[in-house]
Amino acid sequence: MGLRIRISQLFCLFFTFSELLAVTVLYHFENDTVVLPCEQLSNEQIVWQGPEKYSTYGYGDIINPKFSKSNRLTIIHVNGSPHYNLQIRRFSSEDEGNYKCVRGSGGDEFFTLTIGTYPRNLTIGEEDSQHIVYGYLNHVLDLHCSVVHGIPNGKLMWMVHNQTLEEKTTASLVYSFKPKQQDHLQNYTCATKSDISQYYMERTVQLFVFMPPVVLISLNKTLGITEGEDLTLYCNYSSNHEVKELKWEEMFQHKSPLDERSQYLTIKSINRQHAGKYRCTVINMAGSASDIVTIEVYYPPTVLVTFEDHGNYRQLNCEAHGVPDQYIYKQWEHRSDYSDLIRYLPDDGSGRLILPNTTGETDRHHDRGLYICHASNNVSLNGSNSFVRGEFFLKAQGKPYFVTSNNNTQYGIKGQVGNLTVDFVSYPEITIFTVIGEDKIHCNDNYTLETWRLMDKVYNNTVTVNGSRLVISMNIENKHDFRSYTITLRNKFGLANFSIYFRLRQLLYNYIKLEETL
Incomplete structure (x- = not known):
């Protein structure tokens, strides 16, 4: 009986010294099991006090049995341990208030217990019924998150892959950013939590980023095709949402009708006027994108040969114009007026031919003729x-x-008309000719001069050339007319001589001798 009175008296003790020490505020939800820690720092017994007005709850490891809720209270202590922790089961509103662990000279511990409430109505303003929010590539997007706070107020935060993007103690939090391509279909989580109470709530949405299309006609930006073939271009594109328009454009002066609705562009039997840049443009609600290719139409060259006279040498240029503009050349051909091959001449690799002045050939204008390059x-x-x-x-x-x-030797018959015949080439035409025999000039108007196909050896090849034939007729009166004659031709560039030994035809000569003998 005496022991019970003494313990009861101890539970009724009040401590009136200053309690202006640090207070640990704890929030717990109804029906939680709450444990308030306290460590014995001296030999003095631990005393637990609580609401109201710091009533004594326990002494040492013994709970005051006078409380109606004493069956929910326990002082947790293990022999040999300095810890005397107060445990409250089925926490309720009657347990709210101030608690104190009295440790005597060791200093007191103060606690405040408050019933917490869970937050509610955590919402993300932009999400649809499928928990998706929509944004545009590189355009500012605001993600709005709001909550009705519980007790105590918590923090709101935006997270991606458990990495915090934005955090603030507020009931509404906006995260602003410009979505990138890698953000498409990314999950964004808004969460609320408290640092002093054990609650956590989150909501996750998926971001759909509207992006402009990606367009590709060809990896090679220059494509070649031979003239006359069919050209087909394909506008390959990707878009993560509906395409509003696709169109082809020719980016050069020549225009032809294009089907703007099809991904395929076909030009039948393409010609060189179709060469140029072609662009395919694809448009969706996020923007537009284009790709451009250059079409080169290949065709054989047209070839023109030009001539340059540099005085000490002459030059022929084989000028080719086609696509592609890179050429190879064969050796040149030099042919006569009648296309007989005179010679082959080497090209220097650039389509150029140098005609040097060759003694004995150039003077006779043997360089005249048809020059052919390939x-x-x-x-x-x-x-x-x-x-x-x-x-x-x-x-x-x-x-x-x-x-x-x-x-050089020609024949005639005594008493008849004889002919001296010479074949020659003259450009320009001759202006005069003379016939000289033993220092005597024969002026005879009895002659013919005609254009003639002639055989000539040009650069060691016998070919047919275009020239003239001069036939000079004369009366053969006696044997003294059978002698040497020099024919001289002259034009504005100079003169040329040719000697003919005119002889009596042998059979007739023998017959005449025999007749004289008889």
């Missing part, structure tokens, strides 16, 4: 030869010359 850019149409021919007729001029097919 150029190729490796483009052939319908399986034809890729080399294209160009021609130039060189009208070389000079003093007259006698062709090599002339005969």
